[in-house]
Amino acid sequence: MTEQSPVNAIIVFDIDGVIRDVGGSYRRALADTVEHFTDFAYRPTPVDIDKLKSEGIWNNDWEASQELIFRHFEAQGKHRNQVQLDYQAIVAFFQSRYRGTDPNNWNGYICDEPLLLHPTYLEHLTSSGILWGFFSGATRGSANYVLEKRLGLKAPVLLAMEDAPGKPDPTGLFDTVRHLEAGQNNTSNTVIYVGDTVADMYTVIKARELEPQRKFIGVGVLPPHVQKTPSRREAYAELLINAGAEVVFCNVQDLTPARTAALLSV
Incomplete structure (x- = not known):
């Protein structure tokens, strides 16, 4: 044929x-978000993100960001119930990096994909x-x-x-x-x-x-x-x-x- x-x-x-x-956009925003909510103690590498996604259930990058934040604090000996995280704040921060700061004319990482x-x-x-x-x-x-x-x-x-x-x-x-x-x-x-x-x-x-x-x-x-x-x-x-x-x-x-x-x- x-x-x-x-x-x-x-x-x-x-x-x-x-x-x-999306290596320099979604994934960059994900890394920025994790870094921000771990008080700049941890920034996931591309390999870290791939490892998480290889589990097959972290397609949503907002949820993936939250999970990596939780896992960072768990590695420090904290239970995730002890970590005060606001999911909507995670989403908002992520979007401020990915879409940008102007809701009408996007100026974030998405513009350069x-x-x-x-x-x-x-x-x-x-x-x-x-x-x-x-x-x-x-x-x-x-x-x-x-x-x-x-x-x-x-x-x-x-x-x-x-x-x-x-x-x-x-x-x-x-x-x-x-x-x-x-x-x-x-x-x-x-x-x-x-x-x-x-x-x-x-x-x-x-x-x-x-x-x-x-x-x-x-x-x-x-x-x-x-x-x-x-x-x-x-x-x-x-x-x-x-x-x-x-x-x-x-x-x-x-x-x-x-x-x-x-x-x-x-």
Whole structure:
């Protein structure tokens, strides 16, 4: 099958680490937040953050920030019940770094996120007969900022933090697929979910359990921050494979229509 041949598949993309590089934005805001609420005693490294996320349940960076703060104080001999933390204060501080200080014209780290794909890639998927949309743990505002303002997409199918339970719960994945299929005469039995974390791959596994009549395939993408050394890249790829990824790419655009077609026969 050539890339010009119709490919009967649905691709749903995660956003952070797949569509945009959040190493200097979300992750930086997370590190800033933990540092602030530990009175500058602890700033998590990228490896620390990856280790936490490898547990597969910390997709929400506000909750991840809080958890790392708790763990810091536990390492100092305090029980987390003794640590006075205001979750809403954590969220507000995080957002002040990520979105910035101006609620109307964002001026935070989000403004400098490098994009990891070009809109023509998505156009190529469409011309190949592939339906595509987005399911992300990012807030709707943050997700739309990159999809509509940065990439210029017009009202793409998107399920964001406010729309579904957090991953690895597959509800948002199912809802994204149903939105994509609405009004379509021909629907695909195969759904590919593209993500960069263990939680993303666990989402695919849970989707298979709940909707066994449909084929779900997990595709991993290496976020830029793990590609700086071969050993880190290989270790992270192995992590995603062990979590359920069928294949792992260095960039989302490596998932071409031809490679998509090849995955349908796996």
